[in-house]
Amino acid sequence: MILGRSFEDMCAQMYYRGKMFGFVHLYNGQEAVSTGFIKLLTKSDSVVSTYRDHVHALSKGVSARAVMSELFGKVTGCCRGQGGSMHMFSKEHNMLGGFAFIGEGIPVATGAAFTSKYKREVLKQDCDDVTVAFFGDGTCNNGQFYECLNIAALYKLPIIFVVENNLWAIGMSHLRSTSDPEIWKKGPAFGMPGVHVDGMDVLKVREVAKEAVTRARRGEGPTLVECETYRFRGHSLADPDELRDAAEKAKYAARDTITALKKYLIENKLANEGELKKIDDLVEEAVEFADASPQPGRSQLLENVFADPKGFGIGPDGRYRCEDPKFTEGTAQV
Amino acid sequence: HKYLFIFTEEINFTAILTSPSISPLRHSPWGKKMAARIHGGAGAGAATALSTFNPKKLVAPSRTNLPAARSSKRCIVAAAGSDASKSLRVGHSQKLIANAAVATKAETSATTGTGHELLLFEALQEGLEEEMDRDPHVCVMGEDVGHYGGSYKVTKGLADKFGDLRVLDTPICENAFTGMGIGAAMTGLRPVIEGMNMGFLLLAFNQISNNCGMLHYTSGGQFTIPVVIRGPGGVGRQLGAEHSQRLESYFQSIPGIQMVACSTPYNAKGLMKAAIRSENPVILFEHVLLYNLKEKIPDEEYICNLEEAEMVRPGEHITILTYSRMRYHVMQAAKTLVNKGYDPEVIDIRSLKPFDLYTIGNSVKKTHRVLIVEECMRTGGIGASLTAAINENFHDYLDAPVMCLSSQDVPTPYAGTLEEWTVVQPAQIVTAVEQLCQ
Numbered sequence: 001m002i003l004g005r006s007f008e009d010m011c012a013q014m015y016y017r018g019k020m021f022g023f024v025h026l027y028n029g030q031e032a033v034s035t036g037f038i039k040l041l042t043k044s045d046s047v048v049s050t051y052r053d054h055v056h057a058l059s060k061g062v063s064a065r066a067v068m069s070e071l072f073g074k075v076t077g078c079c080r081g082q083g084g085s086m087h088m089f090s091k092e093h094n095m096l097g098g099f100a101f102i103g104e105g106i107p108v109a110t111g112a113a114f115t116s117k118y119k120r121e122v123l124k125q126d127c128d129d130v131t132v133a134f135f136g137d138g139t140c141n142n143g144q145f146y147e148c149l150n151i152a153a154l155y156k157l158p159i160i161f162v163v164e165n166n167l168w169a170i171g172m173s174h175l176r177s178t179s180d181p182e183i184w185k186k187g188p189a190f191g192m193p194g195v196h197v198d199g200m201d202v203l204k205v206r207e208v209a210k211e212a213v214t215r216a217r218r219g220e221g222p223t224l225v226e227c228e229t230y231r232f233r234g235h236s237l238a239d240p241d242e243l244r245d246a247a248e249k250a251k252y253a254a255r256d257t258i259t260a261l262k263k264y265l266i267e268n269k270l271a272n273e274g275e276l277k278k279i280d281d282l283v284e285e286a287v288e289f290a291d292a293s294p295q296p297g298r299s300q301l302l303e304n305v306f307a308d309p310k311g312f313g314i315g316p317d318g319r320y321r322c323e324d325p326k327f328t329e330g331t332a333q334v
Numbered sequence: 335h336k337y338l339f340i341f342t343e344e345i346n347f348t349a350i351l352t353s354p355s356i357s358p359l360r361h362s363p364w365g366k367k368m369a370a371r372i373h374g375g376a377g378a379g380a381a382t383a384l385s386t387f388n389p390k391k392l393v394a395p396s397r398t399n400l401p402a403a404r405s406s407k408r409c410i411v412a413a414a415g416s417d418a419s420k421s422l423r424v425g426h427s428q429k430l431i432a433n434a435a436v437a438t439k440a441e442t443s444a445t446t447g448t449g450h451e452l453l454l455f456e457a458l459q460e461g462l463e464e465e466m467d468r469d470p471h472v473c474v475m476g477e478d479v480g481h482y483g484g485s486y487k488v489t490k491g492l493a494d495k496f497g498d499l500r501v502l503d504t505p506i507c508e509n510a511f512t513g514m515g516i517g518a519a520m521t522g523l524r525p526v527i528e529g530m531n532m533g534f535l536l537l538a539f540n541q542i543s544n545n546c547g548m549l550h551y552t553s554g555g556q557f558t559i560p561v562v563i564r565g566p567g568g569v570g571r572q573l574g575a576e577h578s579q580r581l582e583s584y585f586q587s588i589p590g591i592q593m594v595a596c597s598t599p600y601n602a603k604g605l606m607k608a609a610i611r612s613e614n615p616v617i618l619f620e621h622v623l624l625y626n627l628k629e630k631i632p633d634e635e636y637i638c639n640l641e642e643a644e645m646v647r648p649g650e651h652i653t654i655l656t657y658s659r660m661r662y663h664v665m666q667a668a669k670t671l672v673n674k675g676y677d678p679e680v681i682d683i684r685s686l687k688p689f690d691l692y693t694i695g696n697s698v699k700k701t702h703r704v705l706i707v708e709e710c711m712r713t714g715g716i717g718a719s720l721t722a723a724i725n726e727n728f729h730d731y732l733d734a735p736v737m738c739l740s741s742q743d744v745p746t747p748y749a750g751t752l753e754e755w756t757v758v759q760p761a762q763i764v765t766a767v768e769q770l771c772q
Contacts, residue, residue: 046521048517077554078554079552079553079554079556080554080555081554082551082552082553082554083552083553083554084552087552087553089552089553089554089556089557090556091553091556091557096517096520096521096557097549097552097553098552099544099545100544101540101544104513104540104541104544104545106510106513107509107510107511107512107513107514107516107517107541108513108514108516108517108520108545109517110510110513110514110517111513111514111515111516111517111518111519111520111521112517112518112520112521113517114514114517114518114523115517115518115521115522115523116521117499118473118499118500118518118523119522121499122470122473122497122499122500123470123471143509144509144510144513144540147505147507147509147510148510148513148514150505150507150510151504151505151507151510151511151514154505303555304550304551304553304554304555305550305551305589305590306550306590306592306613306614307550307555307558307559307560307613307614308612308613308614310640310641311590311592311612311614311640311641311688312688313641313685313687313688313689313690313691314641314642314688314690314691314692314693315691315692316691316692316695316727316728317692318692320641321688
C-alpha cells in the first residue's frame with residue numbers, strides 16, 4: 001500500500017515535470033482494495049482493472065521500474081511504451097490490463113474466468129485460477145457490467161467482481177446517476193452473493209476477499225463485492241477536483257488505510273519506520289531507471305500490430321509486406 | 335512443365351500443373367513470383383441467375399469440377415506467367431472455371447472420383463469440426479450455436495460431439511460474449527465467436543475495435559488474440575434494413591484485424607481453417623444467400639491462404655474485382671460479356687483486409703482496366719478503399735478510371751423490387767464493362 005501511495009505521488013510529480021503525458025489516473029486512498037484482494041492471489045490468477053491501474057499492477061507483482069518506464073513511454077516499460085498509463089499489461093503476472101473505456105475489461109475478465117473453467121472441465125487440467133475484476137461505481141450503470149454478471153452467474157465462473165465505489169465518476173456523484181445506489185444489491189438479482197465492505201480498512205477487505213476467492217476456487221461461482229472507498233486526488237491529473245465537498249474529503253482522509261495500518265504495525269512492533277521508509281527508495285530507483293531507459297525506435301512502430309505480421313498482406317511486388325526491410329524499419333507505407 | 339487438360343462433357347477443363355519440386359515452392363522466390371496466384375476451388379461457375387435467387391434451389395451445376403487432390407502441405411503453385419491463362423483458354427469458351435493449379439507428383443488422374451460434394455454451410459462446419467478435433471483449445475461461442483445447431487446450421491451436431499462448454503450457447507449479449515471470447519483468447523483458448531447476423535456485432539463494436547484489434551499492440555505484444563469472429567451478412571432476400579448490413583465497411587479501419595470473405599464451399603472451409611489457425615484476430619464474412627451453394631471439395635485436408643485473392647476467370651480485356659455474393663453476379667454478367675466478345679478477368683479478392691495487391695496488380699498490369707463490383711454501400715466501403723489502393727499503386731497502368739459498382743447508399747428496403755435496385759445486378763455490370771472497354 002505504501003509502495004502504491006509513494007508511486008502515485010511520484011507520478012504526480014513527474015507529470016507536472018513533463019515526464020509523462022496524457023490521462024493519468026491516480027489511486028491515492030483506494031490502496032486497501034487493491035492490496036486486500038490481490039495479495040490473496042497466486043501468480044496464475046488474473047487481474048483486470050480500469051484506467052486507474054498502476055497500483056493493481058504493482059500489487060500483482062509488476063515491478064515499479066516496469067510501470068514507471070511505461071508511464072514515461074520508454075522501451076523498458078511493461079508494454080514497451082505502447083500502452084501508457086491506462087494499459088498496464090503483464091503476461092508474466094497475469095495482469096490482463098488496464099482498459100481505457102469503463103466496463104470494457106469486465107467481459108475480458110469473464111473470458112479469463114471462462115478459460116479457467118474450460119481448462120478444468122474440458123482440458124481436464126488441475127486449474128483453480130480465479131479472476132478479479134476491478135471497476136468503479138460509474139461502471140455499474142453500464143450494460144457490459146450487467147451482461148457479465150448474468151454470464152458469470154449462469155456459468156458459475158470463478159470470478160470476483162470488485163466495485164471500487166469512490167462515490168464519484170469524474171464530476172458525477174454516484175447518488176445523482178444511480179437509481180438504487182446500493183450496488184451490492186445487484187448481485188442477488190443475478191443469483192450471486194452481494195457484499196458491502198468498508199474499503200478504507202485493508203483487513204476487513206481481506207476478510208471478505210478471502211471468502212470470495214475461496215468460493216470461486218471451490219467452483220461455487222462469482223461474488224459481487226462493493227468496497228466503499230474514496231480517492232484523495234481528482235479523477236485524473238487534469239481534474240481540478242473543485243466539485244467535491246472539503247468536509248467529505250476530510251472525513252475519508254481521517255480513515256486513511258495507510259495511517260491506520262502503519263500505526264498498528266508500529267505499535268505492535270511488526271515493522272519500524274525505517275523499513276517502511278525503504279519502500280520509497282524503490283520508487284526513486286524506478287524513476288532513475290525510467291529516466292535512463294531509451295525511447296522506442298522507429299522500427300517499433302509496426303511491430304506488434306499483428307501477432308503474425310503476414311496480416312499486413314502481400315505488396316505489389318509479390319512479397320509479404322513484413323518481409324520488406326523498410327517495414328521493419330517502420331518507414332514503409334502501410 | 336506439363337499441363338494435363340481434362341475435358342468434361344460441358345467443355346470445362348482443369349489444368350493440373352505437374353512439377354518436379356513441390357513443397358518448397360510456396361516459399362521460394364520463384365513460387366512467390368507467380369504471375370497468377372491461382373487459388374481456390376472451381377466454384378466460380380457455380381451459381382447462376384442470382385437476381386431471381388432462391389437459395390433453397392441453388393445447386394452448383396455438375397460442370398463444376400475440381401482438380402485432384404490438393405494437399406495443404408503441398409500447397410498451391412500456379413503456372414508461371416500469363417502463359418497459364420492463355421493455355422487454359424480454348425477459343426472464347428464461355429464455360430471457363432476457376433482453376434487451382436496444383437503441384438502434385440503422384441496424382442495425375444481426373445478430378446472425378448476423389449472429393450465429396452457438400453453445401454457451403456456444411457463445408458464451414460467440416461472445417462470447424464476438423465479444427466476442433468485437431469486442437470482442444472478451439473471452442474465456439476454464440477447465440478444458438480449449441481443445442482439449436484446454429485441458425486444457419488454451421489455448428490450443427492457440434493454440441494453433441496464436443497459438449498456444451500466447447501460449443502457454448504450464450505445469452506443475447508454480443509458485447510459481453512465477444513469480450514469473453516477475447517479474454518479467453520488472451521488466456522490460452524482459441525474461440526470462434528459467431529454473430530448470428532453480422533449486423534448484431536455492431537453491439538460488440540467496442541470489444542472488436544478496442545480489445546480484439548488493438549490489444550496485442552497496447553500490451554506491447556504480450557497477449558495474442560487468436561479469435562475468429564464469423565457470421566452471415568450481406569443483403570439477403572427481403573430481410574429488411576437491419577439484417578442486411580455489410581459490416582466489412584465498418585470494421586475495415588480497425589488496426590490489427592484481418593478480414594476475409596468466403597464465397598464457395600471450397601474457400602469457405604479453407605478460410606475457416608486458416609482463420610482458426612491464425613494467431614491474428616480474423617473476421618470471416620459469410621453471406622446469407624450463399625449457404626446452400628453446392629460444390630465438390632477434396633477429401634484431403636487443405637487450407638486457403640488468408641491474404642491471397644482467388645483467380646476465378648483469367649482474361650485479357652478488363653479486371654473485375656469482387657467478393658462474396660457479387661462474385662456470382664459478376665460470373666453471370668461474364669457469360670453475357672463473353673457472348674458479346676469480351677474477355678473479362680474475374681478475381682475474387684477474398685482478403686478484404688489486407689488486399690492482395692500482387693494478384694490484383696498483376697491483373698491491372700495486364701488488362702489496364704478495372705471494375706470493382708461490391709455489395710458495400712457507395713460511401714466508405716471495401717470498394718472505396720480498393721479504388722484508392724489501385725489508384726495509388728497502379729495509376730500508371732490504367733487506361734481508364736477505376737470504376738466501382740456498389741450498393742446504393744440506402745437502408746435496404748423490404749420490398750423485393752426496391753431491394754433488387756439497391757444491389758448491383760448483372761445487367762449493370764455488363765453495361766459498365768462495355769463503357770470501360772470503349
